[in-house]
Amino acid sequence: MEGKRVNDPFATAKTSNDDNGCSAAKPVCVPGPIIIGSGPSGLAAAACLKEKGVPSLILERENCIASLWQLKTYDRLRLHLPKQFCQLPLLPFPSDFPNYPTKQQFISYMEGYARHFELDPVFNRTVVSAEFDSGCRFWRVRTVGGGQPEAITEYLCLWVIVATGENAEEVLPKIEGMDEFEGSIVHTSGYKTGNCFLGKRVLVVGCGNSGMEVCLDLCTYDAQPSLVVRDSVHVLPQEMLGRSTFGLSMWLLKWLPVRMVDRFLLLMSRMMIGDTSRFGLTRPDIGPIELKNATGKTPVLDIGTLEQIKSGKIKETNFFSEKDGFPRKPFPHGWKGENGLYAVGFTKRGLLGTSMDATRIAQDIEQQWKSRPIGELLHSVEQRYKCVRNPSVHPHRN
Secondary structure (H helix, E strand, O other), X not given: OHHHHHHOHHHHOOOOEOOOOOEOOOOEEOOOOEEEOOOHHHHHHHHHHHHOOOOOEEEXXXXXXXXXXXXXXXXXXXXXXXXXXXXXXOOOOOOOOOOOOEHHHHHHHHHHHHHHOOOOOEOOEEEEEEEXXXXXXXXXXXXXXXXXXXXXXXXXXXXXXXXXXXXXXXXXXXXXXHHHOOOOOOOHHHOOOOHHHOOOXXXXXXXXXXXXXXXXXXXXXXXXXXXXXXXXXXXXXXXXXXXXXXXXXXXXXXXXXXXXXXXXXHHHHHHHHOOHHHHOOOOOOOOHHHHHHHHXXXXXEEOOHHHHHHOOOOEEEEOOOXXXXXXXXXXXXXXXXXXXXXXXXXXXXXXXXXXXXXXXXXXXXXXXXXXXXXHHHHXXXXXXXXXXXXXXXXXXXX
């Protein structure tokens, strides 16, 4: 939440509070969970809850669902894994979609998903704080927006699901000499196509799937990209033996230990794409799946960029990696916190991890939901709120 405040201009909006520190306007009591974010993670959590009879309220700071996909992705983007590994719970991709859906196809799937489950997020509401009242045992979620930049709304609920995404905020590192650089500096969230870089020399910082694909896109527009490698990296073919590399890996893991599958993947990669260290792409000491399980670092699935590196159209160098900030508990235990707080979509396992989180959260909340009827939940939240407004009222005395 601190990161959201730093990067969100709405966070500086002034509030009108009474003597007890509460918003002057009466709060909105929400019987079910509040979900922060209407991307794939938020929609998946809401759909799984609804399927179990639990309503939820989705709060979204932008004016659309899947805003990262709609507003901050480049045009040529496709899913890097086959669609069966990227579909959200309870609704597969349309059968006529290709194996690797395009950006627009994925967005249409998200929109269809929301319509199918009748999900209706509240847009243009930026969450500026989410605080657990330990005395009255409920969450106070404050938002700004909703047509008026300084309009404050406070929601009261028993559960909060954070679904803001692993990549909600772009990070532009400070590099020595940036202030004196006369060219343009663009984060990948602002990159659409290489059309405006025609014939120019471009430095791409980062060798993940996005960085590799941006380099490939730049090559199609006759730019001259160089790629900065942050660390050692595993580059694998997108497909092996006529199957997706990811799908083949999942199948092999049913029968073989991780290290043996890793050896197979590296042997096949060596045969198909050669020794990547010759081009500045040194591999880590441990295998791709073991590394993914230990650190969340995803191997790069090559879709043609390596051929451009081999031809000399893309040049490379080395850099250093930094630790990120994700849930402290390792996968698969990072979805549940304390006091009704949950997180979905922070597994570093893409949309497949999102589906797993959403399913677990819905099952956990369902057990609590079924033990208490809706009217009792609303009454409980309202009574707990009264204890904040009037300390003489105890939520458990009525």
